[in-house]
Amino acid sequence: MAKVLVFAEANGDTVKSVTFEILGKLAGHDVDVAVVGDMGGNAVADLAKFGAANVHNLKGDNLDKYSPEGYANALKDFIGSNYDYVFAGATSLAKDLMPRLSGMFDAGMASEVTNFAFDGDNFAGTRPLFAGKVLAKVELQGPKPHFVTVRPNALGLPENPTAGAGASNDVAASAGEIRAAIKEIIKGASEKLDLTEANIIVSGGRAMKSAENFKVLEELAEVLGATVGASRAAVDSGYAPHAMQVGQTGKTVSPSLYIACGISGAIQHLAGMRTSKVIVAINTDPDAPIFTKADYGIVGDLFTIVPILKEEISKILS
Amino acid sequence: MNIFVCIKQVPDTETKVTPNGDGSYIETSSIKWIMNPYDEFAVEQALLTKAANSGSTVTVVRVGGVKDTEALRTALAMGADEAILVESGDNLDSYMTAKALKGAIEKSGKTPDVIFTGKQAIDDDCLQVPQLLAQMLGLPSVSVVVECAEDGGKFTLKREVEGGALEVYEVNSPAVIACNKGLNTPRYASLPGIMKAKRKPLAQHSLADVGVADSDARVKYSNFQLPPEKPAGKKFDAMDEANQASVVAEVVKLLREEAKVI
Amino acid sequence: MINFELSTEQKEIYEMAMKFAKNEMMPKAMEYDEKAQMPMEILQKAWELGLVNTCIPAVYGGAGFSTQDAMIITEALAYGCLGMNTAIMANDLALLPIVIGGSDEQKKRFLTPFTESYKIAAFCLTEPGNGSDAAGIKTTIKEDGDHYIVNGNKMWITNAGYADLFVVYGTNDPSQKHKGITAIVIDGKTEGIELGEKENKMGHRCSDTRAVTFNNVRVPKENILGGVGEGWKIAMKTLNHSRPMVASSAVGGAQCAMDHAVKYAGERIQFGVPLAKHQAIQMMIADMGIEIEAARLLVQKAAWYLDQGKPNPEVSSYSKAKAADMFMDVASDAVQIFGGYGYSKEYPVEKLMRDAKLIQIYEGTSQIQRLVIAKEIFSRS
Numbered sequence: 019m020a021k022v023l024v025f026a027e028a029n030g031d032t033v034k035s036v037t038f039e040i041l042g043k044l045a046g047h048d049v050d051v052a053v054v055g056d057m058g059g060n061a062v063a064d065l066a067k068f069g070a071a072n073v074h075n076l077k078g079d080n081l082d083k084y085s086p087e088g089y090a091n092a093l094k095d096f097i098g099s100n101y102d103y104v105f106a107g108a109t110s111l112a113k114d115l116m117p118r119l120s121g122m123f124d125a126g127m128a129s130e131v132t133n134f135a136f137d138g139d140n141f142a143g144t145r146p147l148f149a150g151k152v153l154a155k156v157e158l159q160g161p162k163p164h165f166v167t168v169r170p171n172a173l174g175l176p177e178n179p180t181a182g183a184g185a186s187n188d189v190a191a192s193a194g195e196i197r198a199a200i201k202e203i204i205k206g207a208s209e210k211l212d213l214t215e216a217n218i219i220v221s222g223g224r225a226m227k228s229a230e231n232f233k234v235l236e237e238l239a240e241v242l243g244a245t246v247g248a249s250r251a252a253v254d255s256g257y258a259p260h261a262m263q264v265g266q267t268g269k270t271v272s273p274s275l276y277i278a279c280g281i282s283g284a285i286q287h288l289a290g291m292r293t294s295k296v297i298v299a300i301n302t303d304p305d306a307p308i309f310t311k312a313d314y315g316i317v318g319d320l321f322t323i324v325p326i327l328k329e330e331i332s333k334i335l336s
Numbered sequence: 337m338n339i340f341v342c343i344k345q346v347p348d349t350e351t352k353v354t355p356n357g358d359g360s361y362i363e364t365s366s367i368k369w370i371m372n373p374y375d376e377f378a379v380e381q382a383l384l385t386k387a388a389n390s391g392s393t394v395t396v397v398r399v400g401g402v403k404d405t406e407a408l409r410t411a412l413a414m415g416a417d418e419a420i421l422v423e424s425g426d427n428l429d430s431y432m433t434a435k436a437l438k439g440a441i442e443k444s445g446k447t448p449d450v451i452f453t454g455k456q457a458i459d460d461d462c463l464q465v466p467q468l469l470a471q472m473l474g475l476p477s478v479s480v481v482v483e484c485a486e487d488g489g490k491f492t493l494k495r496e497v498e499g500g501a502l503e504v505y506e507v508n509s510p511a512v513i514a515c516n517k518g519l520n521t522p523r524y525a526s527l528p529g530i531m532k533a534k535r536k537p538l539a540q541h542s543l544a545d546v547g548v549a550d551s552d553a554r555v556k557y558s559n560f561q562l563p564p565e566k567p568a569g570k571k572f573d574a575m576d577e578a579n580q581a582s583v584v585a586e587v588v589k590l591l592r593e594e595a596k597v598i
Numbered sequence: 599m600i601n602f603e604l605s606t607e608q609k610e611i612y613e614m615a616m617k618f619a620k621n622e623m624m625p626k627a628m629e630y631d632e633k634a635q636m637p638m639e640i641l642q643k644a645w646e647l648g649l650v651n652t653c654i655p656a657v658y659g660g661a662g663f664s665t666q667d668a669m670i671i672t673e674a675l676a677y678g679c680l681g682m683n684t685a686i687m688a689n690d691l692a693l694l695p696i697v698i699g700g701s702d703e704q705k706k707r708f709l710t711p712f713t714e715s716y717k718i719a720a721f722c723l724t725e726p727g728n729g730s731d732a733a734g735i736k737t738t739i740k741e742d743g744d745h746y747i748v749n750g751n752k753m754w755i756t757n758a759g760y761a762d763l764f765v766v767y768g769t770n771d772p773s774q775k776h777k778g779i780t781a782i783v784i785d786g787k788t789e790g791i792e793l794g795e796k797e798n799k800m801g802h803r804c805s806d807t808r809a810v811t812f813n814n815v816r817v818p819k820e821n822i823l824g825g826v827g828e829g830w831k832i833a834m835k836t837l838n839h840s841r842p843m844v845a846s847s848a849v850g851g852a853q854c855a856m857d858h859a860v861k862y863a864g865e866r867i868q869f870g871v872p873l874a875k876h877q878a879i880q881m882m883i884a885d886m887g888i889e890i891e892a893a894r895l896l897v898q899k900a901a902w903y904l905d906q907g908k909p910n911p912e913v914s915s916y917s918k919a920k921a922a923d924m925f926m927d928v929a930s931d932a933v934q935i936f937g938g939y940g941y942s943k944e945y946p947v948e949k950l951m952r953d954a955k956l957i958q959i960y961e962g963t964s965q966i967q968r969l970v971i972a973k974e975i976f977s978r979s
Contacts, residue, residue: 084503086467086476086477086478086479087476090471109498110480110496110497110498111497113463113479114467114479114480114495115467116464117430117462117463117464117465117466117467117468117471118467118468118470118471118477120431120464120468121431121434121467121468121471121472122471124431125554126429126431126554126555127430127431127462127464127554127555128555129430129460129461129462129463129464130461130462130463146461146563147459147460147461147557147560148347148353148362148458148459148461149349149458149461150563151352151353151562151563152353152354152355152362152560152561152562152563153560153561153562153563154557154558154559154560154561155557155558155559156555156556156557157555157556157557157558158554158555158556159553159554159555159556160431160552160553160554197476197507197508197511198476198477198478198505198506198507198511199505199506199507200503200504200505201492201504201505201506202503202504203501203502203503203504204494204501204502204504205501211498212497212498212500214498215498218597218598242598260517260518261496261500261518266349266458267349267373267458267517268517270461274597275591275595275597275598285350285352286349286350289349292563293563295595295597296591296595296597297569298587298591302575304571304573309569309571310568311566311569312569312571313566313569313570313595314569314570314571314572314587314590314591314595315569315570315571315572316571316572316574316583316584316587317571317572317573317574317575318573318574318575318580318583319575322577322580323574323580323584326580326581326584327584327587327588330584330585330588331588331598334588334592334598335598
C-alpha cells in the first residue's frame, strides 16, 4: 500500500480544515501527518480523529515561521524516500511551498485537485482547468514521491471519520540556508477567511451601485460567518478592491454556499464560482444568466431582499 | 541588470473553452490567444526595474506553440529588449516548462539578476512554474507578489496570503519573483513600440535545444470534459413586496433543510 | 493583386487599439456621455500611445501610418466610444487640410507641435446657414496689410472649446461661390474668437461641439493654406480622406453593437431557449454580419485608393453612405434584440443608437453622399 504523508498547517491547536478533508478521503490508507513549527496538543488529537497514524512535528531553528526554503529543506530531509505521496491543502502557504519541494525530488505535482482516488498504489485526480471551464483527469509519473494539493472545501468533511493512532513524534529538522525570509506580516483589513478558503461567500455586483452599499452584504456575511466577494464589474467600477474579486481574473472559489447579489452572471464571473456547492442568486432581472447556475434564485431587489435574508438567518442561527 | 521575464500565451479569458474530440486537451483551433494576464504584471515590473537600473536589459522567454507569437511580440512592443521562444506543444506540464525556461535562460549566456513571472497561468492554473524554476536554478523565490521595491539589488516584496494579509520578504538578487494583479498597471504597447518590436531579436529553440526530453513529463492529463451541468434550480419571484418575507423564509428553510449549508 | 489579409503590424495595431478601447474607453463611455464632458485624461493617454493624429506624415514627427492603418485605428477607437473617437478624429479632420494643402514650412510649424504634446484642433467649415451647401460660405477673409481679417459665424464645430488651432474656411467674395473660398489656420489664442455654449446633443455627447464666432480676427498671411481661392479644392481633398474615416468609425460602432447583441442573445432565455436559438434573432444577427463586413470592405477600398495616391471621391462617398446607414440599422436592430433593456441606459446599445444617428449627418449627410455619387456616375454617361 502506498505510503502517504499529509502536510498540515497548524496554528496552535487549530488545523486548517482542508487537512481533515484530505484525511477523510484517504481513509483506509496508512497516513502520516507532518507539521512544521509549533503545534498544540489538541491539533494532534484532531488529526488522529480524522485518521492520522503518526503526527510528525518538525522543529528546529528558523522553522517557527514560514519560509519557502526553510520549510522545503526541512520537509525534504524528513520525506527522504519514506513516502510515495505527499498531500497538502491548496492554501496560500502550500501553493508556494509544494512546487519547490516537488522540484527538490524532480517529482511531479498535481495542483488543486477537487477529487481523487487510488487504484491500488496509483493516484488519479480530477482537477478544474481554465478557471473551471473544463475538468480533466490528472495522473502523475516519474520519480516519487508524487505531490498533490487539494482545493479547500472540494472534498467535504467526512461524516463518520475513521480515527487513527495519532502517535505524536517530534522531529529535529534543519531549515538550511534561507535567502527569502519574512521580515514582517501586515494583517489584512479583514480577519475573515480568504475567499478561496471561505465556506460561505456573499458577493456583490454592479448593482451594488457604490462601495458604501457593500455594508448591506457585510451585515449578512457577519451573521453567516461569510466572506464578502465582488464581481469584476463591481471591482472595475471601484466599489470593491481587487482582492475581493471572484472570477477568471480574480479568485476561483468553491464554497459550500455562494450568495450572488446583483450579479448578472457574466461568463467571466461564472468561471470563478461555478464549482460552489450551493448557489443563491438575487437579481431583479429574471433572465439574468446567474439564475441558470443558481440552486435557489430570488427575483427581487437585493437592497430589500438581503436585509430580510439577514433577519431570517439570524433567527434560525440564534 | 540582466532581467528576465517568463511569459505564457493562454486563451483569452472570454474564449469559450471546450474539450477536443478525444478529450486529450481542449479544442484550440478557434482560440484567440493572449499573454497570460498575470504575466503582464511581470513584464511591467521588469520594465520598471530596467528603468531604475540604467544599462539593464529585459529578456522575455516563452515556452509554447508557434501558431501565434503574439504574446512575445506584445512584450517586445511594451519595451522588452529581446525575446526567446522555446517551441513546444500546447499542453506542457509545469516541470517541463520550468526545465525549458531554465535551459533557455542558461543558453542566453546571461546570468539572471532577477526573473519575473506571473503568479500563475490562467490555462492550467497550476501555480508551480515560478517556484520550480527557482528551485532548478538554485534561487530563492517569492510568489503572489503585490508590491515590489528594489534598491541596489535588494528586493523588498509583499506577498499576499489569506485574508488579505501581506508577508513582507527581503531577498537579494538573484531571485524569482512571481507577480500578482495589483502590483502595477501594465503599460500598453504603444504604436511606435509595435513598429520597433519587429526589429528586436527573437531567438528560437526546440525543447531538445534547451535540454528537455519526453522523459521529463511528470503530469499526464486525459479525459478533458465540460463540468457537469447543474440541474435547474428553484426560482422565486419576490418583486412584489407582499411575498418577499415568505420567499426569503422559504429559501432559508431550503438552505437549511434541503441543501444543508447553514 | 487582391489581398484581404492585414499585415502582422496592422493586426497588432488593431489589437492594441481595441485593448485601449475596451479597457480605457468603454468603461467610461456612459459616464462621460451622461456628463457630456470631454474625457481629457483618456484622450491624453490615447495621444501618448500614438492613437491620435494618425494623418501626420513621419517627416513631421508622425508615426507614418498609411490611410489603411488610420482606418484600422479609427474602427477600434469607435468601438470603444463614438463620442471620444469624434474628439480624436476631429483632429485629423482639421490637420488633413494642412497635410494636403500646406507648404513644407507650414507643416513643420503647425503639425510638428501636435506630435510633441497633446493638442486639439478644430475644423470650421459649416455655418449656421450653410451645412450641406458648403460653397455658400459667408465667413469673410479680407486682406489688411500683412494680415487677413476673418469675420463670421461657424456652427457645429467639434473640439471648439478646447482647440489650440482652428482651420477655417472663408471667402474673399461670396458671389464667387466655391472659387472664392480660402482655408486659413488660426491660432486658438488669437483675439476675437468667441465660443458659443456647448451644444446639448443626442449622441457623441462627450465630444465638444460649439458655435464659433470670429470677430475681426487678425491672422498672419503666412497662415493661408495653398493660396487664396484654393480652399474649396483643399476641402474636397480632405473629404476624400475623412469620409472613409468616418465610415470606419461607423463600422467600429456597428461591430460593437453587434457584439453586444450576440452576447446578449446567447444569455437571454425566452420560451425556454436562448434568443440565439430563435430564427428571427438569427436573421437579424446574420444581416448585421453581412452589412458590417460590406461597409468595412468599402472603407478598405477607399483607403486603398488613397494609399495608391489616386483618391476616389465616389468610393469615399460609397463607404460613408453605406457605413452610416448600415450603422443606424445595426444599432437599431441591436436595441430591438435587447428589447426593453435595449431602450434603457442599463445597457450600452441605447447609446450606440444615439451615436449612430450623427454618422448619417456629419461629414456630409447620407443624402449629400448620394448626390456626390450620382454626379460622378452621370459625369461618365
